[in-house]
Amino acid sequence: MLKTAPPFVRPPRAPYATDPARSRGRLHEEPDSKTRTPFERDRDRIVHSSAFRRLRGKTQVFVAHEGDHYRTRLTHSLEVAQIARSVARVMGLDDDLAETLGIAHDLGHPPFGHTGEDVLDACMEGFQGFDHNAQTLRVLTKLERKYPLFDGLNLTWETLEGVVKHNGPLIRFGATLHDLPVAIQEYNSTHDLELESWPSLEAQVAAHADDVAYNNHDIDDGLRAGLFSLAELREEVPMVDRVLLTVERDHPGVDEFRTSAETVRRLIGVWIDDLMWESGNRITAAKPKSVEDVRAAGKPLIGFSDEMNEHQAVLRRFLMARMYRHWKVNRSRSHAKRIIRQLFDLFIAEPELLPPAWQEGGDGPRGQRTGRRVCDYIAGMTDDFAIEEHRRLFRLDR
Structure with a gap:
């Protein structure tokens, strides 16, 4: 008889979980939804936003048209x-x-992945810089303009706190508010996100879920693109070799594509199991009784074990050498750098070339306004739109 696992039973809400019924609310008061919690409502507003739809045309490593x-x-x-x-x-x-x-x-990421972010930050050196996390806050609180009574999506305090602080407090190790990106400074002056404290456990979980996703799915994409082989991966990353051996034991003779997919699937499980085990130990030791105890803990309560962090470092070194700095990826990165730089310089020199809706607005003095307006326009582009905009402006035959 086929053995089946017992049905999943949702655990009771932990006392240190964020309670939607006790949300600190929104900057602009609105009636509560009759059908959704405040956090469900935040999620739905993001899903229906223009910035979220544009993410389909923005890449992680490869340029959108490459596959x-x-x-x-x-x-x-x-x-x-x-x-x-x-x-x-x-x-x-x-x-x-x-x-x-x-x-x-990831709503604040510009086109062409981290390459686009690096170039846009260099372009914005004289205009208070560019940071994708701050740009996400800017998108959510200013650049999305769908509602009649306010700019942005008017999300809850807890969602905005988690977006800004998911990697930890922003004011620590000697940093002050004035050291932070201007978008965060400006918003925090009207809606204090308590930048010196740790975020909720939900935000900490989301940050580590990001690590789990990109570590393992970059393996999948790198294998699909032929940037490295499964044999090379297992030779240089011991954790992958151990998981791959279990796949070969359980499914002998399966083709390499299925073997690779099953290996990535199991690796995700290994990462998640470690995350929950280590986080459980930290929470047990800290004994938080509320979400405020989490914020005041002085350290993260969600995280990977030291052993998993070592495995992660080995994998990241492999991916850096074999994928992120592969000559084919370098060519795409070089092309992307020129597109972003040339578009930025042209729009700064001739802002009248911007679409009419982007020729007004922006923040700060006149010169700063132009720089930030150009930055917002470029940061919102998809890969293909940036390529096409560059063609329209730099090719005489277009």
Whole structure:
């Protein structure tokens, strides 16, 4: 008789989970939804936003037109949200908030992945810089303009806190508010996100779900692209070799594509199991009784074990050498750098070339306004739109 696992039973809500019924609310007061919790409502507003739809045309590593099977920011965000929701549910946390933060975390990324971010930050050196996390806050609180009474999506305090602080407090190690990106400074002056404290456990889970997703799915994309082989991966990353051996034992003779997919699937499970085990130990030791205890803990309560962090470092070194700095990827990165730089310089020199809706507005003095306006326009582009905009402006035959 086929053995089946017992049905999943949702654990009770932990006392240190974020309670939607006790949300600190929104900057602009609105009536509560009759059908959704505040965090479900936040998630739905993000899903229906223009910025979220554009993530389908923004890449992780490859340029969008290089293939339909590689991750984009949209598919990555959905994968992060799924992992965050599952982990939060098992741990008795608010899975709606964890999912919302997974969906929102990459909204501020410009086209062409981290290359686009690096170039745009260099372009903005004289205009207070560029940071994708601060840009996410800017998108959520200012650049999305759909509602008649306010700019942005008017999300809850807990969602905005998690977006900004998911990697930990922003004011620590001698940093002050004035050291932070201007978008965070400006918003915090009207809606204090308590930047010196740790975020909720849901935000911490979402941050580590991001690590789980990109570590393992970059393996999948790198194998699909032929940037490295399964044999090379197992030779240089011992954890992958151990998991791959279990796949070969359980499914001898299966083709390499299925073997690779099953290995990645099991690796995700290994990462998640370690995350929950280590986090459980930290929570047991800290004994938080409320979400405020979590914020005041002085250290993260969600995280990987030291052993897993060592495995992660080995994998990241492998991916850096074999994937992120592969000569084919370098060519795409070089092309992307020129596109972003040339578009930025042209729009700064001739802002009248911007679409009419982008020729007004911005923040700060006149020169700063122009720089930030150009930055917002470019940061919102998809890969293909940036390529096409560059063609329109730099090719005489277009």
